[in-house]
Each structure stands twice: as C-alpha cells, then as structure tokens.
Amino acid sequence: MQHCDPEDLALLALGETPDGVDAASHVEHCELCQAEVRELSRVVTIGRSVGIDDQLVAPPASVWAGIKAELAKDAPEIAGESAAAPASNVIPMPARKRRSWLPTAVAAVMCLVLGGVVGGVIVKSNEGGTPGSPVIVASAALEPVPGGPDPQTTGVAKLELVDGEYVLRVDASGLRTPDGFYEVWMMDPENAGLIAVGSFNANQASATFPVPAGLPITSFNSVDISDEPFDGDPGHSKVSVLRGTLTA
C-alpha cells in the first residue's frame, strides 16, 4: 500500500485538503498515516493556542548578575573541579581568575568546517579578561566571495558573549568604497535563512552588531557582507563581498 506523502499529512494536520485527492481517503483506512496526522495535529493545536502571553520574554539583566553572585560562593569548589578534571577541549583558567565568575573562552575542537567557505578557525582564550569583557564564542575568517567585487580584502567576524547576550563583531579594513553600502548578514546555509544585522561603513575597520535574542546561532553560522544598492529593497542584493563560517 502506498502511504501518503509526509507533506500531505502535514497539510491534513493543519486542516487543509491536500491536492492529491486520494490522501484523505487513504488516511481514513491507514492507521500508520492516521497516527502521524494525530501527532502533527497535536502540534498544530498547541501551536495555535500560543497566545501573545506565551511569546518569549527575556529575564531582567539582574538575573544573570544574581546567578554569578550566587555561584561565586561556590568558586573554590568550582576551581577545584575544573583543575582536577579538565575536559580535553577546555583551556583551564589561569589560577588568579578561578575565584571569580569570569567566563573564559574555550577551544572547542569540534570541526564545523563546511564546504570551501571556511578560511580558518580562530579561538582565543580571554586572557586579558576583566569583568564584563566579551567572551569569544566563535569566529570566522571572512574570505572574498569568488567572483565578488572585492577579491583582495579579507576580514574576521567574531561572535562574542557580553553579559549573557550575543554580539557579532566584524573587522574588515581595506574594503573598497562600495557601489551602495555594505550590509552584514547572518545566514543559515541549510535552510537558506538570512537575517540582516546591520550596515558596515567601508572606512570603519571594526563594528559590532547585536544578535537578535533567540536567533539559533548554531544554524545561522555563516556571516556574509554584501554590497547593497540604495534601492529601498530590504532583501539581499546577491552581491556578496566577504563570507565565512563561524566555528567554535
């Protein structure tokens, strides 16, 4: 027996009638497909019941400060444990800093290398760390996009964590004067997702951009700088200048 196309089952769960006329009648007689529709319908029911009240709200900044203060009391124990059994991919913190709740960047050895996009992996420990200084979570070497308008320039993008929030730092000096203006994007290569995080001036060597809270940074791991004309179109011009993939 030919089961329904999974995409048609999803439409049935939404209460739609798929184009394939046979889908609905097949489901009537097929327990397997029925069960699938039932499970997806539960998702739809809960999803449609999500009210404005359920939209995510960030906690006040005092909460993270409270957590740090609370855990600072445990600091000697924490230091003991991390010194005793550091994971192979963890850079132990310098002794002088163990007592404070100072985040330290970590060299995660995971390889996130995708296709020929990545130039290299840079991970730095936060050696000069002071309270409130950023932790570099991931970084990307920005390389000229083949066939792009500026084949000579390179740059670096870093995903930093500052007081519990992500910011994207872009360093790219030597960009030529753009035809329009430079726009910085975070992309999800798998799903063709694209978010503009801000514009970048050619004469500034470095700029930081807040990353929208809740953005799935593990999928939006590609950084792209495009040359955008002043045409009022908020979409990507498809003229990419630099690009790289963030790796931990």
Place this chain on the structure above:
Amino acid sequence: MRSAQPVALLPRESCDTQRVSEQLVADLGRRMVSGDESALEQIYAQWSSLVYTIALRSVRNPDDAADITQAVFVSAWRSRATFDPDAGPISAWLVGITRRRIADHYRAPAKNREFATDQSVEAPTLVEDSESVSVVDRVVLADEISRLGPPTDQVIRLAFYSDMTHSQIAEHLDVPLGTVKTQIRRGLSKMRARLEVTDAAL
C-alpha cells in the same frame, strides 16, 4: 529586522548542518558537566528567555519569575553532574528543572498550598497541574517556532495564525508551492520532536 530568501545566493553544503548544530549543543552540555563556567553563560544566553517565560506564565509575577529563573540556573550548575547528554537536550533538562522550581515556589508559602497537589508534594518532578503543563507546552512551542529561523518560522506563523491555505501562503510569499509544503512539514516535525524530548524529561 529584515529577511529574505535569495536561495541562489547560498551554497548548498553537503555537510549536514543540523547534525553539526546538535553537536555544538551537545558540546555545551559536556563543557558544563566538566565545570567550564563559560558554557553556563552560553546556555543562559540561549535558554534564559524560555525558562523565565515559563516561570512568568506559571506564577504570573515578574519578581517571582526572576527568582525562579535564577534558582533554575544555579540548580543547573550545581547539579550539572546529573546532566546526561544522551538522555535528552539541555533545553529539555532545563525545562524539567524549571518545573521543579515552580513546584517549590507553590509549595513554599502556605497561602499557595492549593496549587500543590498531594502528588507533586511527594514527587516534585511531576507537576500534575494540567494548566502548568500546557503553559510549558505552549511556551516551548513559541520558543521552537522562534528557533526555526526564517523562512520556516514565517511559513509556520502564517499557517497557524492566518487564515491562509498553503497555496495562498506560497502566493503571498512569492515562493513555489513545494517550498511552502516542505517548510510546513519541516516546521511541524521539528516542533513535534521538541515536544517529545521536553515531555520525556518530565
């Protein structure tokens, strides 16, 4: 926020990004278990809104919700050795801790006793109050929808909250019908998986 989907612009990678991102999240868990403090800060950046919103919708008081959120992450750090990456993702583990801290909150003051059923007093891991369970499901799904990322989140929102059919959505977004169907299927599947792991961590 601006977003668009210039599909042609993006190279289709052969590497499985989904698997890679799961690995990154699993790595966060391992780093936390090994005592890496920076992992907790990253975990907080990723999931504090989820925890806070569940608490806020359950106790309906911002100060109490902030206290619960703080307690959840302090508990998470102190009991990090109990986190088993193979048993489920960090988000589900955090939601489990959140339910317990909410139950603690209801048990603590006598005036709120009526919220705590006998069952939850004996087994604080199982909050049987059906309303609080559905609050968790709703907030978890709101979180998952926001994590779907464009364009899937947009398609799912239109499918859920507008009266549009999938063909009207395709027309509205000016994308092929097949793309909309694929995004709907993908979104619903991811949301189902998220509910499953969250329920499993009860």
